Structure formats: C-alpha cells, structure tokens
Amino acid sequence: MGRRTSGSWPWRRPLAASRVWLVAAATFGIAVAPLPLSSARPAERRVRIEASMAGFMPAAIAVNPGDRVTVELVSTDVVHGLYLDGYGLSVMADPGQPATLTFVADRPGTFRFRCSVTCGPLHPFLVGKLHVGSKGIVWRAAAIAALIAGAAAWPVRR
Numbered sequence: 001m002g003r004r005t006s007g008s009w010p011w012r013r014p015l016a017a018s019r020v021w022l023v024a025a026a027t028f029g030i031a032v033a034p035l036p037l038s039s040a041r042p043a044e045r046r047v048r049i050e051a052s053m054a055g056f057m058p059a060a061i062a063v064n065p066g067d068r069v070t071v072e073l074v075s076t077d078v079v080h081g082l083y084l085d086g087y088g089l090s091v092m093a094d095p096g097q098p099a100t101l102t103f104v105a106d107r108p109g110t111f112r113f114r115c116s117v118t119c120g121p122l123h124p125f126l127v128g129k130l131h132v133g134s135k136g137i138v139w140r141a142a143a144i145a146a147l148i149a150g151a152a153a154w155p156v157r158r
C-alpha cells in the first residue's frame with residue numbers, strides 16, 4: 001500500500017488563511033449589502049420602442065418588478081404591432097402615429113415581445129425581450145465570483 005506524501009497535494013498555491021477570511025468577509029458584505037433604492041422601489045417607467053422592418057429598437061428592455069411601464073411604440077415605416085408574451089398585451093402603431101401601452105410589470109421573468117402585424121418578409125424576426133427582475137442578484141453573484149477568482153489567482157508572497 002502506497003502512502004500519499006504531501007508532495008501529491010494538488011494545490012500549488014494554497015490560499016493563506018488570512019486571505020480566506022478576508023474573502024469570506026467581503027463575500028458576506030456583498031451578499032447582504034442593501035440594494036440601491038432605485039432598483040428596489042417600483043417606479044414609473046416610460047420606454048420608447050421604434051419599430052421598423054429592420055427590427056425593434058431597443059430590442060431588450062429591463063424593468064423592476066412592480067414598475068408601472070408605459071411602452072410608446074413608434075413605427076417608422078409601415079404599420080407594426082407589439083404583442084407581449086406572458087402578459088398577453090398588444091399595441092399597434094401606424095407610421096407617424098405613436099401608440100402607448102401601459103401595464104404593471106407584476107410578473108417576474110423574461111418575456112418575448114413580437115410584431116403582431118404581418119409587415120413584410122422580415123416580420124418573423126421582429127422580436128424583442130422584456131426582462132422583469134431585479135438585477136441586484138446577478139451583480140452580486142458576479143462580484144462574488146470575481147472576488148474569489150481574484151483571490152485565488154493572486155500569488156502568495158512569503
């Protein structure tokens with residue numbers, strides 16, 4: 001029976017104990033830090049979406065749960081519509097005549113919106129995404145991952 005020696009230990013650069021504590025403390029700090037008010041409180045949001053045969057501009061919208069969202073749909077060439085999956089809402093706009101749709105973003109998740117008027121050969125590609133959710137969780141997870149990766153990569157000086 002062979003005995004494992006300490007030389008077979010896979011970590012070439014072990015983390016110093018003090019660094020482990022520092023990372024743990026920082027991770028805890030990031031995880032429990034209060035969210036900025038702007039992302040925690042429902043707000044009035046107005047989003048202008050330009051629709052043309054080339055697509056929706058912008059094609060991605062992010063709002064916070066509970067926001068009261070007004071979408072202003074502006075068609076720049078022919079008649080376009082916007083149908084929002086999940087919420088089952090739609091709005092239609094003639095060129096030069098913006099139309100609005102107001103709703104409360106009470107369902108979290110990512111929902112597709114697409115053109116509801118057959119407007120040309122590119123019609124099936126007129127799609128976009130509405131993201132309803134706090135981005136705080138994502139930022140925290142990214143910050144913690146970066147912190148741990150950084151601490152592990154930083155060489156230990158002795």
Ligand SMILES: [Cu+2]
Pocket residue numbers: 080081115116117118119120123124126
């Ligand atoms: Cu269309």
